[in-house]
Amino acid sequence: MEAQDSSIETHDLTVIYNKKPAIWNIDFLLPKGKIIGIMGPNGSGKSTLLKAIMGITEPNIGYSKIFNKPLDEVRDRVSYVPQRQSVDWDFPASVYDVVAMGRFAKLGLLKRLTEEDKHIIKDSLEKVKMAPFANRQISQLSGGQQQRVFLARAIAQRADLYLMDEPFVGVDASTEEAIINLLKSLRDEGKTLVVVHHDLHTAQHYFEWLVMMNTRLVASGPAEEVFNEQVLTDTYGGTLTTLSKVANLLQEKSFPMRHK
Amino acid sequence: MNDFWIITTASLVALNTAILGSFLIMRKMAMIGDAISHAVLPGIVIAYFISNSRASFPILVGAAVSGLVVTALIQFFSKKVKLQNDASIGISYTFLFAIGIILISAFGTNVDLDQECVLYGEIAYVPIDLIYWGNQSIGPRQFWILFSTAIIIVTAVIIGFRKLVLTTFDESFAAALGINIVFWQYYLMASVSLTTVVSFESVGAVLVIAFISGPPATAFLITRSFKQMIMYAIGFGISASILGYYTAVWLNGSIAGAMAAVIGLQFALVFSIVKFRQRSRIQDIPVSGA
Amino acid sequence: MMNFLKEILSFLSFSEPNVKVVFWGSLVLCGISGLVGTFTLLRKRSLIGDVISHSVLPGIALAFILGKQKNLIYLIIGATITGWISTYLVDYITRNSKIKNDTAIALILSVFFGTGVLLLTHIQHSGNASQSGLDQFIFGRASAMNMTDVWLFAGAGIIIIISTAILFRGYTLISFDEGYARAIGFPVEWLKLILSITTVITVAMGVQAVGVVLMSALLITPSAAARFWTNNIRVLTILAVVFSAFSGVFGSAISYTYQGMPTGPWIVVVVSLIAFISALTGSKTGLLKSLLLRRSNNRKILKENTIKIFYPLSLQGTPEKYYSLEELSVASDTPVKILSKGLSVLKNDHLIEGNSSLGFRVTAEGRRESRAIVRKHRLWELYISRFMNLQPDHVHDDAEGIEHVITPEIEKELEEELNFPLLDPHEKEIPYDQL
Structure with missing residues (x-):
C-alpha cells in the first residue's frame, strides 16, 4: 500500500505519559473503505493512539497523516467518537442537543441550524434508531442508547473517516448488532471506520483489517492474515520484559527519549 | 430608594455569577471559583495602596495579576510537582489570602479596607457611594460597575456559547473538531475573574461562591436543557437577593450573609422536593411480572 | 535583622507572661492540625477541611446566642456540631443527587459561612456587651487566648494524639484502600466517624489561632509539604506535625514582634513557604x-x-x-x-x-567505551526492528535516545534474547568486547 492510498498513516508515533511511553514507535498505513479494528490488552495504548491521531494528545515523537494530508487540512472529513464514559451524562441536554453538536464544526460560533442541518440530524437519529427519543434527556438513557447517540453525532458530521473508541463497551446485544450493521452500511458507502475493540471472539467477524498492539505495534494487516496464534501471543502473552524494563528506566531516571 | 439600589446591585451579581457558575459546576470547577475569589485579595490591596483610591481600573489590574498568580501556583503544585489537585487548590489560595490579610494589616492605617469587608462585603453602603453626571446623581458607583460587567459577561457568553457548551460537555470531541480547549478555558476563567473582582466589594469573597455554586446547583436539579439551567439559576439568584435583603433587615444582620442563607434554603427546598417526588414515583411503579 | 532575632529570642524566653500562652497555644493547635491533616490529605479530602473550617462559624454564633456568653467549651461544642453537619451534608448531597462533590463543597461552605456571618452580625447589632471578641473567630487571634484555653487545647490534644496512635493502622488502611479495609473486617464506618469527629474538633479549636478561612491551610499545607519528602506514612505524620508546630510558633513570634500583625495569616505564610521550599528541594518529588x-x-x-x-x-x-x-x-x-x-x-x-x-x-578505555555505546545502539536497533514491527530505516532515531539508558544488565538480556547477533538491521557489525 502506498501512502496516497491510505486512510491513516502514522510515522514512529510515540506518546509519553509520566516520562514513560504509552505508545512507542507506532508506524503503519491503514487502507480506505474498510472496517478496521485496533486491538490489544488493557492499558496497551489503544485509546492513546486514537487521541494522538486526532491531535487530542500531542505526540512526543512522530506524526500522523489522514488521507495523506495533515489533520488540520482534512478535519472536516474525520469524525471522532470518544469513550462513552468520558463525558458526564448528567449534563442537562436532550438527545437532539447532543447530535446537533455534530454540526457545530460547520456552523462556527453564531450561525443557526439550517433546515439542511436539521434534516441531517433527524436522519442521523433514524440511522441509529433513536428518532423517537430525540427529546429525551440524556441522563435517562441506557448505556446502549448513549452509545447510539454518540454514533448519531458522528454520523451527523458527514465525515469520510470515523475513529471510534470502544463503542461496544457496556452495550446490550441488540445495540451491538445495530452498531455493527451501521458500520457495515457506512463502509458500503465508501467510508473508513477505525474501531478500538477488545473482544477477541467477535474481532474476526467484525473487522476486515486488524491492528494488534501492546504499547508497540505487533501487527497490522488483513484480518485473516493477522489473526493467528503467534500474533495473539505476542499481543496478549505478557509484555516484552526488556522493553518494559527500558521504559521503567526512562521514567526512573527521567531520561529523554529523544534529544538533540 | 436604598432598598432598590441594594437589591438591584445584588441581582446583577446574581445574574453574572449564575451564568458563569452554571459552566463552572458542570466543569467540576466550582472550587476554582472559590480559589480565585480568595486569591484576588492581595492584588486588590496592593492596587488600593498604590493608587490610593477605589478607582476601578487599578484594582481590576491588581486582581487580574493575583488571579493569574493563583492559577500559576495551582498549576505548579498539581502539574510540576504532582500534588493532588484539591490540596494544590487549598494551599495556593490560602497562601495568597493570608498575604492579603497581612497587607491589609500593614497598610491598615492608610487604607480604608477592613478584614470583614473582604469576606462579606459592604453592600449596605452601596447606595451611599454615588456617581454624578454634572450635578445630577445617576446612581451608585457599584451599580454601574456591575451593570457594565453584566453587559460584558452576557455578550461574551452569547458569542462563545456553543464552544463553551461543547468544551464543557465533551472535551475530547471538541478537541477533535479542532476547537482550542485551552483558549476557551481561559476565556471562561477570565470572565470568572472579572465577575469575582467586581462582585467582591459588594458581597465579599466567600459569598461570591454562594452565588456561583448555589443557584446553578439548585437549577441543575430540575432542568432538562443547559439554557434552561442558566435561566433558572438567574431566577434563583435574583429571588435570593430580594428575599435575602428583607431577611437581613428583619434580623438586623449582614445582608450578604442573609442572601447566602437564602441560597442554602432554596437548595434545601428544591432538593427535598426532588427527593420526595423521586420516592413517590418509585412507589407508583407497579412491580413488573408480579 | 539582629533586632528581629532579638525579638524572637525575647518571645521564646517568655519574658512576658502572655507570650507563654501564645507560644503553647499555637504549638499545640498547629501540631494537632498537622497530625489530623495528614489523613485528610491522604484520603483526598483536603477541601473537606475547608468546608469544616467555614462551617464552624454558625455553630459558634448559635452557641453564643444560646449560652448568652463567651464560654470556650460551649463555643467548641457548637462549632463541632455544625462542622460535623456540614461534612455530613456534603457527603449526603454527593451520594444522593447528581450534584458533584466540588459543587457540594462550594455550596455548603459558602452557605454555612454566610449563615454564620448573618448570625454574628445579628448578635453584634443587638448590642450584647460580652460579644466583643466573637469576630476573632473569623480571622483568629492567638493573643486573645488565656491559660485556661491552652489547658483545654492540651487536654483535647492529648486525647486526639492517643486516639490517633491507637487507631493509626486503621486510619492508614482506610486512607490507602477503603475497600480492602472493609473486606478484612475493619470497622470502617466507625473509623471514618472517629476520624471526622477528630478533624472537626481540631478545626473548632484551631479557628482560635488562625480563623475560619485560613484554618483549612493548617490542615492541608503541612502534610502536603511533608509529602515532598517521604512515602512513609509515619515519617509523613511526624514531619507534618513538626512543620505545622514550627509555623505556629514562628508565625505567632512574628505577630508578637510587629505590632498589629495578625497571627493566623503569618502562620499560614510560614507554612506555605515551607511547602514551596519542600516542593523545590524535597527528596521525593523535588524540582532540584x-x-x-x-x-x-x-x-x-x-x-x-x-x-x-x-x-x-x-x-x-x-x-x-x-x-x-x-x-x-x-x-x-x-x-x-x-x-x-x-x-x-x-x-x-x-x-x-x-x-x-x-x-x-x-585511550584504550575510550575505545572500549566507544565500542560499548555503538554495541548498545545496534543491539537496540535490532531488538526494536524485530519486536516493534519497524522497518530498518525507522529504528535509528529511537536507538539514538535509548542507547544512553541501557544498563549492563539490559544489554546482557538483549544479547541473550537476540542470541548474540553479529549484524544490526543495516547489516553492520555489532562490536563485542571479546567473543
Missing part, C-alpha cells in the same frame, strides 16, 4: 533533584555521543592517529561548539588524550 538528574543525564548523553564519533574513525585509520577538532566536526556533523564541550568531558574522564593543537585520540 530532577534538575540535577537532568544535568547528569545531559552530561552522560554528551559524553557518549562524543565518544561514539571515534568508533568509525578507529575502524578506518590507525588508532594512533590524532584527529583535529575540524576533522572530528566534519566526520560527525557536529557543531564545533558542542563538540569541544563533549571533548573536554571525555578528557576529564580519561577516555581521550591530546589537545586542541595536537588533535585528539582515544
Whole structure:
C-alpha cells in the first residue's frame, strides 16, 4: 500500500505519559473503505493512539497523516467518537442537543441550524434508531442508547473517516448488532471506520483489517492474515520484559527519549 | 430608594455569577471559583495602596495579576510537582489570602479596607457611594460597575456559547473538531475573574461562591436543557437577593450573609422536593411480572 | 535583622507572661492540625477541611446566642456540631443527587459561612456587651487566648494524639484502600466517624489561632509539604506535625514582634513557604533533584555521543592517529561548539588524550567505551526492528535516545534474547568486547 492510498498513516508515533511511553514507535498505513479494528490488552495504548491521531494528545515523537494530508487540512472529513464514559451524562441536554453538536464544526460560533442541518440530524437519529427519543434527556438513557447517540453525532458530521473508541463497551446485544450493521452500511458507502475493540471472539467477524498492539505495534494487516496464534501471543502473552524494563528506566531516571 | 439600589446591585451579581457558575459546576470547577475569589485579595490591596483610591481600573489590574498568580501556583503544585489537585487548590489560595490579610494589616492605617469587608462585603453602603453626571446623581458607583460587567459577561457568553457548551460537555470531541480547549478555558476563567473582582466589594469573597455554586446547583436539579439551567439559576439568584435583603433587615444582620442563607434554603427546598417526588414515583411503579 | 532575632529570642524566653500562652497555644493547635491533616490529605479530602473550617462559624454564633456568653467549651461544642453537619451534608448531597462533590463543597461552605456571618452580625447589632471578641473567630487571634484555653487545647490534644496512635493502622488502611479495609473486617464506618469527629474538633479549636478561612491551610499545607519528602506514612505524620508546630510558633513570634500583625495569616505564610521550599528541594518529588538528574543525564548523553564519533574513525585509520577538532566536526556533523564541550568531558574522564593543537585520540578505555555505546545502539536497533514491527530505516532515531539508558544488565538480556547477533538491521557489525 502506498501512502496516497491510505486512510491513516502514522510515522514512529510515540506518546509519553509520566516520562514513560504509552505508545512507542507506532508506524503503519491503514487502507480506505474498510472496517478496521485496533486491538490489544488493557492499558496497551489503544485509546492513546486514537487521541494522538486526532491531535487530542500531542505526540512526543512522530506524526500522523489522514488521507495523506495533515489533520488540520482534512478535519472536516474525520469524525471522532470518544469513550462513552468520558463525558458526564448528567449534563442537562436532550438527545437532539447532543447530535446537533455534530454540526457545530460547520456552523462556527453564531450561525443557526439550517433546515439542511436539521434534516441531517433527524436522519442521523433514524440511522441509529433513536428518532423517537430525540427529546429525551440524556441522563435517562441506557448505556446502549448513549452509545447510539454518540454514533448519531458522528454520523451527523458527514465525515469520510470515523475513529471510534470502544463503542461496544457496556452495550446490550441488540445495540451491538445495530452498531455493527451501521458500520457495515457506512463502509458500503465508501467510508473508513477505525474501531478500538477488545473482544477477541467477535474481532474476526467484525473487522476486515486488524491492528494488534501492546504499547508497540505487533501487527497490522488483513484480518485473516493477522489473526493467528503467534500474533495473539505476542499481543496478549505478557509484555516484552526488556522493553518494559527500558521504559521503567526512562521514567526512573527521567531520561529523554529523544534529544538533540 | 436604598432598598432598590441594594437589591438591584445584588441581582446583577446574581445574574453574572449564575451564568458563569452554571459552566463552572458542570466543569467540576466550582472550587476554582472559590480559589480565585480568595486569591484576588492581595492584588486588590496592593492596587488600593498604590493608587490610593477605589478607582476601578487599578484594582481590576491588581486582581487580574493575583488571579493569574493563583492559577500559576495551582498549576505548579498539581502539574510540576504532582500534588493532588484539591490540596494544590487549598494551599495556593490560602497562601495568597493570608498575604492579603497581612497587607491589609500593614497598610491598615492608610487604607480604608477592613478584614470583614473582604469576606462579606459592604453592600449596605452601596447606595451611599454615588456617581454624578454634572450635578445630577445617576446612581451608585457599584451599580454601574456591575451593570457594565453584566453587559460584558452576557455578550461574551452569547458569542462563545456553543464552544463553551461543547468544551464543557465533551472535551475530547471538541478537541477533535479542532476547537482550542485551552483558549476557551481561559476565556471562561477570565470572565470568572472579572465577575469575582467586581462582585467582591459588594458581597465579599466567600459569598461570591454562594452565588456561583448555589443557584446553578439548585437549577441543575430540575432542568432538562443547559439554557434552561442558566435561566433558572438567574431566577434563583435574583429571588435570593430580594428575599435575602428583607431577611437581613428583619434580623438586623449582614445582608450578604442573609442572601447566602437564602441560597442554602432554596437548595434545601428544591432538593427535598426532588427527593420526595423521586420516592413517590418509585412507589407508583407497579412491580413488573408480579 | 539582629533586632528581629532579638525579638524572637525575647518571645521564646517568655519574658512576658502572655507570650507563654501564645507560644503553647499555637504549638499545640498547629501540631494537632498537622497530625489530623495528614489523613485528610491522604484520603483526598483536603477541601473537606475547608468546608469544616467555614462551617464552624454558625455553630459558634448559635452557641453564643444560646449560652448568652463567651464560654470556650460551649463555643467548641457548637462549632463541632455544625462542622460535623456540614461534612455530613456534603457527603449526603454527593451520594444522593447528581450534584458533584466540588459543587457540594462550594455550596455548603459558602452557605454555612454566610449563615454564620448573618448570625454574628445579628448578635453584634443587638448590642450584647460580652460579644466583643466573637469576630476573632473569623480571622483568629492567638493573643486573645488565656491559660485556661491552652489547658483545654492540651487536654483535647492529648486525647486526639492517643486516639490517633491507637487507631493509626486503621486510619492508614482506610486512607490507602477503603475497600480492602472493609473486606478484612475493619470497622470502617466507625473509623471514618472517629476520624471526622477528630478533624472537626481540631478545626473548632484551631479557628482560635488562625480563623475560619485560613484554618483549612493548617490542615492541608503541612502534610502536603511533608509529602515532598517521604512515602512513609509515619515519617509523613511526624514531619507534618513538626512543620505545622514550627509555623505556629514562628508565625505567632512574628505577630508578637510587629505590632498589629495578625497571627493566623503569618502562620499560614510560614507554612506555605515551607511547602514551596519542600516542593523545590524535597527528596521525593523535588524540582532540584530532577534538575540535577537532568544535568547528569545531559552530561552522560554528551559524553557518549562524543565518544561514539571515534568508533568509525578507529575502524578506518590507525588508532594512533590524532584527529583535529575540524576533522572530528566534519566526520560527525557536529557543531564545533558542542563538540569541544563533549571533548573536554571525555578528557576529564580519561577516555581521550591530546589537545586542541595536537588533535585528539582515544585511550584504550575510550575505545572500549566507544565500542560499548555503538554495541548498545545496534543491539537496540535490532531488538526494536524485530519486536516493534519497524522497518530498518525507522529504528535509528529511537536507538539514538535509548542507547544512553541501557544498563549492563539490559544489554546482557538483549544479547541473550537476540542470541548474540553479529549484524544490526543495516547489516553492520555489532562490536563485542571479546567473543
